[in-house]
Amino acid sequence: MADIGIGIVGGGYMGKAHAAAYAAVATLFETDLRPRLEVVCATSDASAERYRAAYGFARGTSDWRDLVEDPKVEAVIIAAPQSTHRDIALAAFAAGKPVFCEKPLGESVADSQAMVDAATASGQINMVGFNYIRTPASQFARQLITEGRIGEVTYFRGEHTEDFLADASLKGDWRTQGAGNGCMGDLAPHMINGARALIGPITSLCAQVETVHATRGGVAVTNDDQAQFMCRFENGAQGHLFFSRVATGRKMGYAYEIHGTKGQIRFDQEDQNALHLYTMEGPEAERGFRKILTGPAHPDYKPFCLGPGHGTGYQDQIIIEAKDFLTAIATQKNIWPTFAEGLEVNRVVSATLASSAQGAWVNVADY
Amino acid sequence: MADIGIGIVGGGYMGKAHAAAYAAVATLFETDLRPRLEVVCATSDASAERYRAAYGFARGTSDWRDLVEDPKVEAVIIAAPQSTHRDIALAAFAAGKPVFCEKPLGESVADSQAMVDAATASGQINMVGFNYIRTPASQFARQLITEGRIGEVTYFRGEHTEDFLADASLKGDWRTQGAGNGCMGDLAPHMINGARALIGPITSLCAQVETVHATRGGVAVTNDDQAQFMCRFENGAQGHLFFSRVATGRKMGYAYEIHGTKGQIRFDQEDQNALHLYTMEGPEAERGFRKILTGPAHPDYKPFCLGPGHGTGYQDQIIIEAKDFLTAIATQKNIWPTFAEGLEVNRVVSATLASSAQGAWVNVADY
Amino acid sequence: MADIGIGIVGGGYMGKAHAAAYAAVATLFETDLRPRLEVVCATSDASAERYRAAYGFARGTSDWRDLVEDPKVEAVIIAAPQSTHRDIALAAFAAGKPVFCEKPLGESVADSQAMVDAATASGQINMVGFNYIRTPASQFARQLITEGRIGEVTYFRGEHTEDFLADASLKGDWRTQGAGNGCMGDLAPHMINGARALIGPITSLCAQVETVHATRGGVAVTNDDQAQFMCRFENGAQGHLFFSRVATGRKMGYAYEIHGTKGQIRFDQEDQNALHLYTMEGPEAERGFRKILTGPAHPDYKPFCLGPGHGTGYQDQIIIEAKDFLTAIATQKNIWPTFAEGLEVNRVVSATLASSAQGAWVNVADY
Amino acid sequence: MADIGIGIVGGGYMGKAHAAAYAAVATLFETDLRPRLEVVCATSDASAERYRAAYGFARGTSDWRDLVEDPKVEAVIIAAPQSTHRDIALAAFAAGKPVFCEKPLGESVADSQAMVDAATASGQINMVGFNYIRTPASQFARQLITEGRIGEVTYFRGEHTEDFLADASLKGDWRTQGAGNGCMGDLAPHMINGARALIGPITSLCAQVETVHATRGGVAVTNDDQAQFMCRFENGAQGHLFFSRVATGRKMGYAYEIHGTKGQIRFDQEDQNALHLYTMEGPEAERGFRKILTGPAHPDYKPFCLGPGHGTGYQDQIIIEAKDFLTAIATQKNIWPTFAEGLEVNRVVSATLASSAQGAWVNVADY
Ligand SMILES: NC(=O)C1=CN([C@@H]2O[C@H](COP(=O)(O)OP(=O)(O)OC[C@H]3O[C@@H](n4cnc5c(N)ncnc54)[C@H](O)[C@@H]3O)[C@@H](O)[C@H]2O)C=CC1
Ligand SMILES: NC(=O)C1=CN([C@@H]2O[C@H](COP(=O)(O)OP(=O)(O)OC[C@H]3O[C@@H](n4cnc5c(N)ncnc54)[C@H](O)[C@@H]3O)[C@@H](O)[C@H]2O)C=CC1
Ligand SMILES: NC(=O)C1=CN([C@@H]2O[C@H](COP(=O)(O)OP(=O)(O)OC[C@H]3O[C@@H](n4cnc5c(N)ncnc54)[C@H](O)[C@@H]3O)[C@@H](O)[C@H]2O)C=CC1
Ligand SMILES: NC(=O)C1=CN([C@@H]2O[C@H](COP(=O)(O)OP(=O)(O)OC[C@H]3O[C@@H](n4cnc5c(N)ncnc54)[C@H](O)[C@@H]3O)[C@@H](O)[C@H]2O)C=CC1
Structure with a gap:
């Protein structure tokens, strides 16, 4: 080697x-x-x-x-x-x-x-x-959607919520200064990427970006700590994304639900080894959301452990990234998500801030 | 008697x-x-x-x-x-x-x-x-908020989602004709009422109302089956409400989460006897969402059963309504929610449809 | 009528x-x-x-x-x-x-x-x-087992746990005097009935019955507050039952899990409108416990509500009993569980106390 | 270094x-x-x-x-x-x-x-x-018990259940031959160690060990695949342990619940980043099991990630073991669990097999 x-x-x-x-x-x-x-x-x-x-x-x-x-x-x-x-x-x-x-x-x-x-x-x-889109569970969610397992996607709800700034008495620091370090600049990109990965490009959106705790320790906070937007995806699905770092009680709230014409998928990073799948199949009396525990049958799980349900963690996501980066280098073929994806995510962030400032729907392509 | x-x-x-x-x-x-x-x-x-x-x-x-x-x-x-x-x-x-x-x-x-x-x-x-706002759990949620148990409310997310029209092959009937029988006319009022009860009046909103399955059995559907809006409450909180009757897998998705400066409350009617409460109290290492099972210590539970966790169901909500109605008659004092509340809920529905048609934020008071 | x-x-x-x-x-x-x-x-x-x-x-x-x-x-x-x-x-x-x-x-x-x-x-x-065996969920569990949906039953774990006597400082009363009012006499019959209903007769068992809080307010407690037994069912399955009224935190812990050669069923009365079913079917990657919400497709639900997931509660179980009793009278045909079932449950209670006293396995038929 | x-x-x-x-x-x-x-x-x-x-x-x-x-x-x-x-x-x-x-x-x-x-x-x-006792959650559980956070322990229920041999049509291999490779020899030690770590030594037990699938591919299976025992801990608590590798649907069922006079702890390795804690504190109406997500406030979490709720996985447990082993070598001071613990676990396994063979309670110290 x-x-x-x-x-x-x-x-x-x-x-x-x-x-x-x-x-x-x-x-x-x-x-x-x-x-x-x-x-x-x-x-x-x-x-x-x-x-x-x-x-x-x-x-x-x-x-x-x-x-x-x-x-x-x-x-x-x-x-x-x-x-x-x-x-x-x-x-x-x-x-x-x-x-x-x-x-x-x-x-x-x-x-x-x-x-x-x-x-x-x-x-x-x-x-x-x-990294979050790289958990075995979220990779599997992508696969299920691609394979049409839940039919046409009709609605997407995503959030990235944490509470590390929920306590109003916390003094401000660099994180509370500058748009790039705000909730939209810092947390939102993960879930915008997630939404794009799972559903596809966002064409238009209408946003509400705000600062819940406007001063900290007597100093003005110059960036946002809570934001949301409604959107339309290129494939026609309706969507809603929410971002917060003042979401008291939420520690790793990278979560989504995806409604399809034949099923639904739900996921919450706080229980990152489980994916919830509902399909409109079988007798009515036996239908329900299945809690699928990740295992060797799911993407990028097996190298960590041969036993299903034994679980991967945060650090393992970074290892999967490293594997993909090394593979891309070795094969000289780019592997998603490349910089091009990073650019598109930035564009959505930009459109979000503009929409909120204007109080109106905007086309993402204009940003 | x-x-x-x-x-x-x-x-x-x-x-x-x-x-x-x-x-x-x-x-x-x-x-x-x-x-x-x-x-x-x-x-x-x-x-x-x-x-x-x-x-x-x-x-x-x-x-x-x-x-x-x-x-x-x-x-x-x-x-x-x-x-x-x-x-x-x-x-x-x-x-x-x-x-x-x-x-x-x-x-x-x-x-x-x-x-x-x-x-x-x-x-x-x-x-x-x-009726949904009358479960012991939701009544208790109102009480917690009123008492300031989670501080100032900063964000509210509510939904009323079911899937009885998710199957695209279902023929249409009266439910798929006329705005009043649509998702906004029929399901949304419950959660709009819930949001108002828990957080207070909605001052402005921006909505997206749509029909996922536009024809059924060859006949055009003339009302909506999926809708959402972002909003601002009178008390300053940001909000998002979502309504769907095509939410594959959801049976009784009357659910909400309420973020406050000191805590968070979560509820899902599909497990109507549990309320989840997080408070920013005690040592960091012991914090978490508490799953509180309703019992005699919660509003309107005890008459049904002396044992906590034994649970109430849908029919019991209607019994609580009956009790309140009889009490109002006996005492000749109106008990919330009166017709005045019904009117305000209609106003929000009206504003929602207008906002969606205009693709713009609207003031609820204008409707 | x-x-x-x-x-x-x-x-x-x-x-x-x-x-x-x-x-x-x-x-x-x-x-x-x-x-x-x-x-x-x-x-x-x-x-x-x-x-x-x-x-x-x-x-x-x-x-x-x-x-x-x-x-x-x-x-x-x-x-x-x-x-x-x-x-x-x-x-x-x-x-x-x-x-x-x-x-x-x-x-x-x-x-x-x-x-x-x-x-x-x-x-x-x-x-x-x-009454507990009469929730739509538990009736459906019985049905699934009877239909062989989870194959041969290999293991059963049941419990009836509450915590109304967990607080050691509570004074004693009639509930803490006399075997008939103890945990085995009072709580255990429900789950013994449940086990029999779901799996069948218990042939032998080995028990441990005890009093966690031996005195209350200075007065000796004369009955048990915690007990367990391992057992063998007539159909060959292994089992374990646990009963407690000092199970701090448990409010209505009538819960069971049933392992079968083709699937598993799990239930907890604290979320009485959900039944969890796993079947060894479909692709490995999609297997998981399904959370089935009760609805009109399940036994004795529809009369309470046409909407699935809307839920029944404690009082509704008693209504189902009343319906069955009236039906038995009207048709002059006994409906399970008759007094004969009550007798068999007593026999298991009796065997449990004897086994614990002897510190040995006993045959239920001997009691 | x-x-x-x-x-x-x-x-x-x-x-x-x-x-x-x-x-x-x-x-x-x-x-x-x-x-x-x-x-x-x-x-x-x-x-x-x-x-x-x-x-x-x-x-x-x-x-x-x-x-x-x-x-x-x-x-x-x-x-x-x-x-x-x-x-x-x-x-x-x-x-x-x-x-x-x-x-x-x-x-x-x-x-x-x-x-x-x-x-x-x-x-x-x-x-x-x-390794399982080394997750941040289980280490924290130990700490809570040691600090008396749930009072005196009155009951312990533990299990280690998986389903890799649940399918009766699987051919046998070395895993289905020889006591050492059976469920008691292979899986049980983890949870016996867990019980000892959390509650203390087991003094006596009564067991039921069996082979659910007695032949595989026409060949006799010579070891057990399902077992349970009731026990008494040195500190007086009652206990029950269950082990299975035919527990259809269970992937990593290393799970326990610990009842105390002041609280209860529940854990399931299938959601290894959450610990559920109930305490008999605060107003009755606000009591419930708290779902605590592991984070930097818990043992051995911080080195993996500064963010709470971001989670650790199976491989991280092995890393924690490596850290402890290196630390023990560097300081020349043994760190629990040493070989002495391994020996005591073997003794319990031995007592379990003997008890089952005899159909009687046995003292662990005799093995
Ligand atoms: N994917 C994920 O889950 C996360 C991603 N991030 C991203 O990772 C990046 C780093 O963030 P953190 O590690 O949290 O920051 P940090 O503050 O913990 O570490 C920053 C490091 O950069 C170094 N540094 C700063 N300016 C430098 C300069 N001009 N030249 C060389 N080194 C310099 C500092 O010495 C420090 O070692 C950011 O872009 C952040 O958005 C951060 C946290 C989580
Ligand atoms: N609070 C809740 O959870 C629910 C409320 N509703 C509301 O309850 C109302 C009734 O709905 P459903 O019971 O579902 O309808 P349904 O179709 O089941 O029953 C309607 C009843 O009204 C009667 N009716 C219709 N037109 C009439 C007329 N002109 N004069 C006298 N009787 C007439 C029909 O004969 C029928 O008995 C609606 O306003 C609906 O929005 C419905 C379902 C759930
Ligand atoms: N299925 C279930 O979920 C439950 C069943 N039970 C069972 O129900 C029965 C009653 O228990 P509770 O209602 O909890 O007791 P309780 O103490 O609340 O009520 C007992 C009632 O019986 C009456 N009573 C007592 N002795 C009597 C006598 N000699 N003649 C006429 N009336 C007499 C009392 O006046 C009182 O009204 C018991 O057998 C108990 O095991 C109790 C609670 C729950
Ligand atoms: N802590 C945990 O979670 C787990 C622990 N184990 C334990 O780890 C040990 C190994 O089990 P696995 O890794 O599952 O087995 P495995 O079959 O996957 O690997 C065994 C390895 O040992 C080697 N080996 C066998 N006999 C040998 C000999 N005489 N000399 C040198 N090398 C030899 C084989 O070549 C092979 O590389 C066992 O004691 C097992 O109980 C196994 C799985 C999980």
């Missing part, structure tokens, strides 16, 4: 998750490439060294250009704040290296467009970090 | 439910009045006689005026189609009798307004049949 | 439930007989009069012999403490009247045997009040 | 799980030792080489003595069938190396005793692979 040198920009929440994923992925999956943890980059030399030692990288640096240009780094993972994504990605493509970028792709549609253009121009493999 | 003669117009789904409720209510609750089932009215003499015999009424008639004017009938229950509600109610008030009218109050805002005016002019007790 | 005069001995918890059931049953079900509430009996004239007025009986009495002999009473319901069941039943049969007796049938096997003998000798209709 | 060379005997189900765990553990946790995957051992050179390449070991071998004696191997993981555990462990201790052994410890009490003696004599760190 060939090796591949990995460089990760960022050693925080997601930097660590990717480091652990690349450490384990080749043992779990039959990848063609075995990763070597080469360089980790953080804002200071001290923190870079700390991450290097903790995660087992060969080298640390506080300069992402250094990382990008290091010949030992053969693939770049961007796990730094969204404001850095564009420049790092462009440099990596220029250096002829494949790039995995955390969500959201860019801070704006323009940035994401530039990133897509650069990816295309370079011909390099590119992928964006929408 | 004094007796009171009951007349019920309609002997179908709800006529039967009310007949059974009045047969049992005085045994279960300590009402001041004991009902006598006097007259039942249906469209033909034959069916009226059938209902009379089956439900135990003294007399049957095919003329609701006959029922209304019978001196033995001291209280009138309207359980006939919505097109009849207005005329029957007006006649009953004119005859000086209290009226309980099934939802929706009138077929239009104008009809409902006329009914409210007649009620007021007559000074008679009046009540509208929103 | 012919009338039938009802006399109820006892006006407490169950006396009221039966009174309300007989008031409503003929309106809900197409019974051949319409009940008249004739006489209610309680320990004092004052309480009898109170019940009479509250429940709508024609007459009250403090002497059950008076009730039994009143020619207007054509059917006797025994809803007084177990110590009274035997004598009242024998007198009623002697008077040529059908008898419905609350569970447990007698206080002992000997008493129950005498009651069965008297019933047989008199040729009168007789029924015992095991 | 110092390195440590890891040798794993076995490259199947658990061999792979441990390999992946050691690849990732030092990135996720702040261990003092960073593992190097040195040697993997399997039955043939070919399979050893396959595992070596797939999991990233330096070397493969088909001789476990070779692995044990290799100076680069500084810690031995035994993930081969139970028949091999004793000899490998003894050799590893003799070679002065710490040993982690998969469950069950030995095939018999005698074997396990020998392993405990060898561990003691050598003074080497030793640990046994009971």
Whole structure:
């Protein structure tokens, strides 16, 4: 098996998750490439060294250009704040290296467009970090829909809700400043991606974006913490998406229900190993939502465990991403979701903010 | 205990439910009045006689005026189609009798307004049949909110979803003709009432109303089967309501979640004896949604059973309505929800249809 | 429709439930007989009069012999403490009247045997009040098993758990004195009946019966509050039953799971309108427990409501019992569960106490 | 950070799980030792080489003595069938190396005793692979009980149920031959360990062990597939444990409920990120089982993810074991569960088989 040198920009929440994923992925999956943890980059030399030692990288640096240009780094993972994504990605493509970028792709549609253009121009493999759609359960949901198992989709309801800012007495920080760090910029992309993956493109929407807790510790909050939109999908289905980080009681509320002419699917990430399926089949008296526990019969489960119901967790999603990224590199064929998907998600975010400001329906294509 | 003669117009789904409720209510609750089932009215003499015999009424008639004017009938229950509600109610008030009218109050805002005016002019007790808000669980939810148990309400999501028209091959009938019999006319009033009861008046909304199955058996369907709106409540909370009778797999999807600054409440009528409450209290490690089973400690439960968790059902909601109606008559004090509430619900329905037609936000007060 | 005069001995918890059931049953079900509430009996004239007025009986009495002999009473319901069941039943049969007796049938096997003998000798209709097995869900579970839907039954786990005596600081009362009022005497009969109804006779068992809170308010408790047994059913299945009234947090824990060679059924009375069914059918990836909501497709549901998922409650079980009792009387054909079932349940209780005392397996037939 | 060379005997189900765990553990946790995957051992050179390449070991071998004696191997993981555990462990201790052994410890009490003696004599760190008790949820359950959060424990119900042998048409293999590979030998140890960890030692028990499917493909099955016992714990609590691999529909039924005088805890591994807690606190009307989602506030969760509710999975349990084993080695202090726990679990298995054979209660200490 060939090796591949990995460089990760960022050693925080997601930097660590990717480091652990690349450490384990080749043992779990039959990848063609075995990763070597080469360089980790953080804002200071001290923190870079700390991450290097903790995660087992060969080298640390506080300069992402250094990382990008290091010949030992053969693939770049961007796990730094969204404001850095564009420049790092462009440099990596220029250096002829494949790039995995955390969500959201860019801070704006323009940035994401530039990133897509650069990816295309370079011909390099590119992928964006929408991990939740990669659970075995959500992959299976996609498959069921594609196979027509629930008929034509008539309605979609999705949400990404958490409560880490529900307590009004929490002081503000960078998360409560700037649209990119708001609920629409930060949480919404996951479920917008989910909706697109499961149902298809969103053509028009009407949104309501707001800030429930307008000041924190006496300081004005400059971004949103709760938002919703109604929408129409390209395939005709009606939809509703809701996003909140003040949803008291919700910890990982990435949840959806999909109504079809022949069945319904329900999912809630808080019980990520179960998918609920109803089909209009069999005798009336025996119909009901089936709670399907994920197992080796579902996508990307078996490498983690041969036993059904034994369950995968958050970290495993990142491992699945790593597997897909390595596979794309090995085969030189992009695997969904590429930067192009990240761009389309940004466009929906953009349309949402515009619609809310205007108090009117908007066409997503106009953004 | 004094007796009171009951007349019920309609002997179908709800006529039967009310007949059974009045047969049992005085045994279960300590009402001041004991009902006598006097007259039942249906469209033909034959069916009226059938209902009379089956439900135990003294007399049957095919003329609701006959029922209304019978001196033995001291209280009138309207359980006939919505097109009849207005005329029957007006006649009953004119005859000086209290009226309980099934939802929706009138077929239009104008009809409902006329009914409210007649009620007021007559000074008679009046009540509208929103039964779902009367489960012990939903009454308790109202109480929790009123007491501030979850803080300020920040978001409300409600739905009333069923699937009795989900099968596209079902032939159409009266239910698939005429706005009043559509999903907005028929199902939506329950949850609009629920939202108002739990959160308060809706000031503005933006709606999407549609017909998923446009023809049935070759005949055009002339009303909606799926609808949603986003809204703003008078108290500032954001909201979303969804209504469907094509929600494959949903049988009694009267469900809501209420986000507050200090907690969250969740409820689903499909498990009507449980209320889920989260509060931002106690150590982080012990927080979670509590599944509270209804019992004698909750409103209107104890008369049905001394044991908690033993559960009430659909028919019991109608008995609670009967108890409240008899109490209102005995005390000559109206009990919520009166016709005035029915009128406001109609107004929201009206605004919803207008908003959808216009593709724009509307103020409810304008309808 | 012919009338039938009802006399109820006892006006407490169950006396009221039966009174309300007989008031409503003929309106809900197409019974051949319409009940008249004739006489209610309680320990004092004052309480009898109170019940009479509250429940709508024609007459009250403090002497059950008076009730039994009143020619207007054509059917006797025994809803007084177990110590009274035997004598009242024998007198009623002697008077040529059908008898419905609350569970447990007698206080002992000997008493129950005498009651069965008297019933047989008199040729009168007789029924015992095991209401929980009569929910639409549990009736449907029986049906599924009978039809072989889950194959051969291999294991049964049942429990009847509540927590009304969980609080150790509660003072004792009659419930904490005497075996007949203990957990085995009072709660266990329901689930023993359930196990027998679902799986069949129990041939042998090994039990552990105990008193968790041995004194209450300084007074010794003389009966059990927690018990379990393992058993073998006649059909070969292994089983386990558990009973507790100190099961902190459990309100109506009448619950069971039934393993079969082709499927599994799970039920919990705390969500009495749902039955969970798993079958070894279809593609592995789509298998799971189906949550079936009761509806018109299930036994004895439709008379309560035409809508599936709308739900029945505790009081409705008593109405179903009333319907069956009236039907048995009208057709002069006994309907399960008759006194014979009550006797067999007593035998299992008796075997359980003996097994626990001996610390050994026992054959049920020996008791 | 110092390195440590890891040798794993076995490259199947658990061999792979441990390999992946050691690849990732030092990135996720702040261990003092960073593992190097040195040697993997399997039955043939070919399979050893396959595992070596797939999991990233330096070397493969088909001789476990070779692995044990290799100076680069500084810690031995035994993930081969139970028949091999004793000899490998003894050799590893003799070679002065710490040993982690998969469950069950030995095939018999005698074997396990020998392993405990060898561990003691050598003074080497030793640990046994009971992974399920290591989920954040179950660790938290232990903590709650220890802190007296649910008062005195009065009842424990545990099960380990799966359905991989439920289909009677499955041909037999090594799993259906020999007591050690039966349901008691293979599945039961996990939940016996769980019961001991949560409640404490089991003093006496009465068991029923059986083979539901006695032949497979015409060949006699020589071990059990379903078993249960009632028991008494040292602390006085009553208990029931059930084990099955023919529990149709159950995929990972490691589940328990623990009744206490002040509360109750419920857990089901099929939703391993939730713990249900009821406490006898606060107003009656607000009591209910809380569904607590695991998060950084719970044991061993934070290293996997900073977000609560994001969830851990099966593989993460093995990583937690690896962390504990490395910590024990680094600090030279054993961490529960050591071989001593494995021995006590074997003793309960032994007592169970004896009790079932005798049809009587037995004292665990006698086995
Ligand atoms: N897919 C998912 O579930 C999640 C994705 N994310 C995304 O991951 C990215 C990183 O977020 P977190 O890990 O939560 O942030 P974090 O604050 O935990 O870590 C950020 C890291 O980036 C480094 N960094 C910051 N600026 C840098 C610069 N100019 N050059 C080099 N390194 C720099 C910091 O030193 C730090 O190590 C964001 O784009 C975020 O939206 C975050 C959380 C969850
Ligand atoms: N609260 C709730 O849960 C429900 C409320 N409803 C409401 O109850 C009302 C009745 O609906 P259903 O009982 O479902 O209808 P249904 O069709 O089952 O019964 C209608 C009854 O009204 C009688 N009727 C019709 N026209 C009449 C007339 N001109 N004069 C006298 N009798 C007449 C019919 O003979 C029949 O007995 C409607 O307003 C409906 O919206 C219906 C179902 C559920
Ligand atoms: N099926 C079920 O779900 C339940 C069944 N039961 C059973 O119902 C029966 C009654 O129990 P509860 O209603 O809970 O008791 P309760 O204490 O609430 O009522 C007992 C009634 O019997 C009357 N009574 C007592 N001794 C009498 C006598 N010698 N002559 C005439 N009347 C007498 C009392 O005045 C009182 O009205 C018992 O056998 C009990 O096991 C009780 C509760 C639930
Ligand atoms: N903790 C848990 O959740 C689980 C624990 N186990 C336990 O793990 C152990 C291994 O079971 P599995 O991985 O399921 O078995 P497996 O059959 O998947 O793998 C066994 C491995 O051991 C190797 N092996 C067999 N005999 C050997 C010998 N004499 N010398 C060297 N290598 C040998 C085989 O080549 C194979 O690689 C067993 O003790 C089992 O009880 C198994 C499954 C789950």
